[in-house]
Amino acid sequence: MLDVVGYDSVDALVKAAVPASIHAAPHATTVIPVAATEAEALAELRELASQNRSARSMIGLGYYDTFTPSVIARNVFENPSWYTAYTPYQPEISQGRLEALINFQTMVTDLTGLTTANASMLDESTAVVEGMLLARRASRSKAAVFVVDADAMPQTKALLRHRAHAVGISLVELALADGATLPDELFGVFVQYPGASGRVWDPSGVIDAAHVAGGLAVVAADLLALTLLRSPGSLGADVAVGTTQRFGVPMGFGGPHAGYMAVRQGLERQLPGRLVGVSQDAEGHPAYRLALQTREQHIRREKATSNICTAQVLLAVMAAMYAVYHGPEGLRAIAEDVSRKTEALAQRLRDYGQNVHHDAFFDTLRVTVPGTAQNVIERARAAGYQLFWADEATVGISVDETTTDADLAVVASAFGAPEADEHGDRTLPSAAFTPLAGVDAVLMREDEYLTHPVFHDHRSETAMMRYLKLLADRDYALDRGMIPLGSCTMKLNAATEMAAVSWPEFSRVHPFAPEADVRGYLAMIEQLEAWLAEVTGYDSVSLQPNAGSQGELAGLLAIRGYHDANGDDRRRVCLIPSSAHGTNAASAVLAGLRVVVVACDEAGNVDLDDLRAKIAAHADELAALMITYPSTHGVYEQDVVQITQAVHDAGGQVYVDGANLNALLGFARFGDLGGDVSHLNLHKTFAIPHGGGGPGVGPVAAKAHLAPFLPSHPLAQRADHAGGGGADGRVRFDGGPVSAAPYGSAGILPISWAYVRMMGAEGLAEATGAAVLAANYLAVRLRGHFPVLYTGASGLVAHECILDLRPLREQTGITVDDVAKRLIDYGFHAPTMSFPVAGTLMVEPTESEDLAELERFVEAMIAIRAEAVAVAAGEWPADDNPLVNAPHTAASVIAGEWNHPYSRETAVYPVHALVRTKYWPPVRRIDNAYGDRNLVCACPPVEAFA
Template identity: 55%
Template sequence: MSLHDDFASRHLGSIGSERAALLETTGYESLDELIDRAVPAGIRSTRPLDLPAPLSEPAALSWLHGIMGKNRVLRSYIGQGYHGTHVPGVIQRTILENPGWYTAYTPYQAEIAQGRLEALLNFQTMISGLTALPVANASLLDEGTAAAEAMSLALAGMPKGKVMFVSDACHPQTLDVVRTRAEPLGITIQTGDWRGFDPSSCDGFFAALVQYPDTFGRADDFEEFFSKVHAAKGVAVVAADLLALTLLKPPGEFGADVCIGSSQRFGVPMGFGGPHAGFMACSDALKRKLPGRIIGVSTDSKGRPGFRLSLQTREQHIRRDKATSNICTAQVLLAVMASMYAVYHGPEGLRHIAGEVNHRTARLKASLESIGLEISNDSYFDTLVIACDGPATLRAAVDRGINLRRIDEARVAVSLDETVTDQDLEELCAVFGAELVEQATVPSWPSRLTRTSDFLTQKVFNSYHTETEMLRYIRRLETKDLALNESMIPLGSCTMKLNATSEMMPLSWTEVASLHPFVPADQSEGYREMLCLLESWLAEITGFAAVSLQPNAGSQGEYAGLLAIRRYHLDRGDADREVCLIPLSAHGTNPASAVMAGMKVVGVKCDEQGNIDVGDLQARLDQHADKIAALMVTYPSTHGVFEDTIIDICERVHAAGGQVYMDGANMNAQVGLTSPGRIGADVCHLNLHKTFCIPHGGGGPGVGPIGVAAHLVPYLPGHETLGDGAGAVCSAPWGSASINTISWMYIAMMGGDGLTEASKVAILNANYVASRLKHHFPILYTGQDGLVAHECIIDVRPLSAKSGITVEDVAKRLMDYGYHAPTMSWPVAGTLMIEPTESESKAELDRFCDSLISIHGEIMAVANGEADARDNVLKNAPHPAEDVCADDWSHAYPREAAAFPMAWQHQHKFWPAVGRIDNVAGDRNLVCTCDSVESYAAAGS
């Protein structure tokens, strides 16, 4: 393969003389010499990765196209929470297929994320308006996990209750996920017909969950039932269809405390199960318990309105084992798409779409009844349950290229969506031997359930209905965000590497995007083959026996892995093994996940070098003896170092009867060099949105599969639609199946040697950055010969002590240089954790290092008294164009120093959209819907 056909040479940021220059700075003559010193010999792999030879981009695309071509994309009327939808072209091209949107990071640095934050605020406003509940979050992983999160939210307010009622008319996959989440928490799930359930007579009752319209299509009035729920001091939860809520009375108007669901049918492809943005809205009384992210409005340094993350932002890092949820991510890219769908169509457009769906459903009902078929549900929005010979009808439908939903032997269900045409209806009628009739006149639900309230009255949902205006609105938001197509994003533990275009292209293929997750197995052969290959490749990379791709986020992977360990111990009769040991430096989701899995968290100290304190670990093992369930460990360590003692640590835990769970956040330093299985771990979750090139999408989507040793294979997540009982951790059998094509393409094009080279170059780049910066900022932790792994932590605290300049000041000042800050104040307060990845060139690494070195000079100017202690470029950062161009400039430093600190910025400058956001004021006065943004703007004008 020539250089121009070799994908690895495109993916890796440095080759040839550039790489030699990087090595020279680090003091090593060859890359292998550096790796031999950085990675302990005792953990090194003894053979190369056994993966297919690398393919060129065209060859990999051709191979994948051939595999996915084995899928049979039939006309789907399965429903059950997944529907066909039209993705508006302007949204597909300018958001889904645009790296300005899909390569951005989670909006923790608000000033350079105003575009995404505004789009997410629109999403929250959309959810709040449609559900008629005052507060919504910025998305959850899917409908099933949203229901499970609602259960945890309700339980947090009712600590003595342990019984939740779930209607048997909820979607089966939702019930599956809720049951999985309930078991380790000791919650009893009681199911049945909600009409016959009396909350007051149920001891320990704390919440009820119903579906609206339900899985059998019925739209019921729950007002009286919810009055009984509230009288029993329970929380009323509704799983609702967003499109139906444009016509049906919203849950907030009939007593719901919480409403959850999926926004998939708002312009997001089915993708064989995901990714899709789940949602949750709640009453004002519950808002400070709401899981996930909430976007709020505050003001910047000049009093202008600005958006930011609010309340529970990274609550796991603060509350750890006291956190009510382990969710530290969202489905940002998909939530943005869904919100833009609502912006583009507006309230009238959404009503029209819903009306057409309901109108066609009424015509279908009348057509079927005209030949004597019985429809089970007398009220409906888009779904009919039809009494018939189920198996024969399903076969007849497939023969016509149609999928229906099997309810049982004597019933099938049909769910319509916005893509259905009159011709489709005629084909559907023909399956049952009927002819299509004109519109039916019978109402499809009781009049008291008709929506009378307005929704989406805000300006943003009533302004951009032409493609020209929509295109410009999306572009305006995009320019307010810093993404990987602008500059390096050096976030430690987050691995922001190249998301190659060739890896992304299959997402738009019909055979990838348009498949329902519950189609018969013979229609998804391509998906199953692709997923099976990817699982086998990841098993080889991790050194494990098997991999499950179901978890649709890293947090879900953590949870699924710990559940596997829990089930393993229970099956062996070790019910007392409930202690999970977690280093104090661990990612905050680790203890939160352990508690969700029914474990008790015990902390383990780290030594002065940032390594696990083996003496303290042994003391904890001895202290808890036969109660040890697991140790959670990140490797390389959270501090960016290959710990020499890792094999000894694993052996000690195993000797105590425990299992070793490895957090795969830092897997980018392991691939091809070592593996969790080689080190001694029993289970490890992978972040495919880190190491394996799925883009972060502004904070989601993600995929967090788990690999397990042979003895844990029986305890991998199951799924009711696969016929293997329960145990699902998310709604679809393979989670966010469609985006796994990205990682498949990455591995196919890199091959084993390319992946190994990527790990080596990632380690090289981190050590190059450390070498360049160590004379200006101390490197907090190093391993053998002063080397780091794939990331390094620089210590700002000594400079802060001299100057009063904080690490936050440095982070905000980096925005003026055109960079996103590294991970700030984690795992150590007052530090920055830098991960350059293998995809960055020497030129970009140098620009970043030069920027930090320049900032060091600015800090020293303050420390030496050359710059004012309060009025300086760091304390006032960032400097948006509006401030720099203002007539009034009263600062003690020139505008040039504020806006153009480096010479190269005269050719291209990225401008922060706002000044520094006041987060404290925003949390005190939570504003999380966009109608108030306009009043903020008016007040400030």
């Protein structure tokens, strides 16, 4: 490979590609230990895990222990066919996970009683924020007031305050369940149902009042409770949000979990995030795809109404399959059992003189214990149980599906009740109690839900296993072959890195557990923060953002907070190059900044003259520049230091988007090239799998002067973090939360910890070198067939290259879509299409692919070009050839007469190697426009597939 690209060593290649002005100086000392073996890394993780005290969490607040059915744990959560897939941009080879997401959307719409749900949100609290923003967009009211239920989750209220302030929304907190009167002017109201205190009440009157005032009603609802309680839709809600965590997804110290959002009819096109819909393929058969893709943030940019460009697909699949496996009867039985146990505990506490706050509840109690709340909690903790400290006189208790009658008796004893009854029984029998005994009959659910056959046909483990296998076989993931998606870094997710996420010491931990019970997690997090700070050249890191988009937002909010603290509240302009990721502009808008676009030159670099002109025009208002390095065009910009210096000279801050860090790690650092703050994609550079389009982790790293403005959390175990230049080497983060949990999706942080631990500093640099070598090898091998659109001063690309297919279209009529779909016939996932330049393919092979796989891709691309040339030469008609008809299913070449001018073998076996290894797409090319005109976002009837 080095011979082909013309360099003697990988080190020489990368140093030639990376500008000399930003080469990182060798570290005299490093906090990253020497690379460990797999066995050593697992042993260290076991030691960290052992420091997390095993306890039964009954804290609640939206997080519950749950039983993940083993068939789902083994065949989804721990299965690379599911966790190594990417976002379904090529729907023909994503039909399995798309069907699973249709199941998820159907489950949510059925339980919430609303018409359309999206394919998941990042968590409940951020979903509430998105609901607030949707209400503002859709309301006919001009008011800036949003009413918040006083009985909302504390983390949600904190997140609402932080996010509302940035966009000029005025929050009014009211005790809605106690009959508080709504303001005369508002654009929306938010209700927690049931409340954080456990209280169940009828919010329909509040919802009606909000509508009269011209506002929309957003209801955060517990899906398990909705199997027994009336749905938000039946109560008049416009939007329902929440979490699906308790549907078989481990707590994981806060995530990842799939939030949800559903809307009433008429609001479908206001939905943020991803929406899966039903369309049809070239033969008229039903087929799934992402619907309404014009809402994607890379298209809308500064006009975006949300920066959520992803989902929590893997976790949404788990939650949906939990419902598929249990069915409506099983879910209702679980809910009834939880409710009976809660009733039994409440009665035992009342029998022994305790004051239980509410008579109507589902799974949560608040108990008044004047001045002794901490004593009760400590007694429970000594017995192995975690309860919630609401205040010095109030204790919260939440019951879940894992709670036993014996647990109830022990918890009751922490309040002073005897551990055994008069017969010596140490359990608290719950079967005799009536579910929702104190709830008004008007709130009891009577309508059916989950009636589609998919929620009834897979009740045995045999049937469930085969269903999951069937869906996995319809997908293309990294376990099949290379996914060369530019800007996405689809690298190996090593099995050893993945191992610890299933351990109960990491997976069954509540995010608000007391500090003494999570010392192992906190130690691992501090180590990972320190390692990430060192390799990026920053002082402090927050791991709270649970997506790259949220990391962007956190970084920009930190910049805004810094300027405001310095009295520069006029600084609200954010400069963004025209080539940037679309979420950059969307995040800037949500941080209350005004986007000004900077032009790029013909080489794909930031236009320095235009940059200087924009800086001069907005010097007094300049808040920040957002720049991706290496650039979105896949090159190392030579003038990056001049760019960052020009911004600093004008009083602005520099945000470096870390999406392309895999091309830099070990050779240069964002902090050294002038960055003040960056987000990193742990689901790219640091080996967390993409999971079919989520989960992700987007930590935000900052220099010392911005560190105090990084994300905080009201329920964090520790307020201070390493770095930041303090006298004791620590700094307090006070920026306000951007995610529901203090450390975001902490349950998957062991993956990145293990990646860095087993690579060491040298291994990280070697990975960068291998990625850059692979990209340049492909560029050299293919440039004679497809022009490589951008290269750096040395003629080299970074970790990805852009192949220009526009000349091919001009010469042959074959489009980039045709090439992408034909690659499926060759057994490949297509590279990124038409981003950042329309009519191109952006190819990123990563360091994980070997020479044989790279050569297989080269062979496919050269062969496809030859096919296009044959079309241009008239060998095949322009409207009937292997490219425009691609992809070809097995049925399409077997059923009926073959009337095409090319052979069946050419259609499905264009290269001989495919005869033994063929991946068969389940559907033909999908008609996206048809699906958008006929929007269907729930399970189609079985007859549709007849």
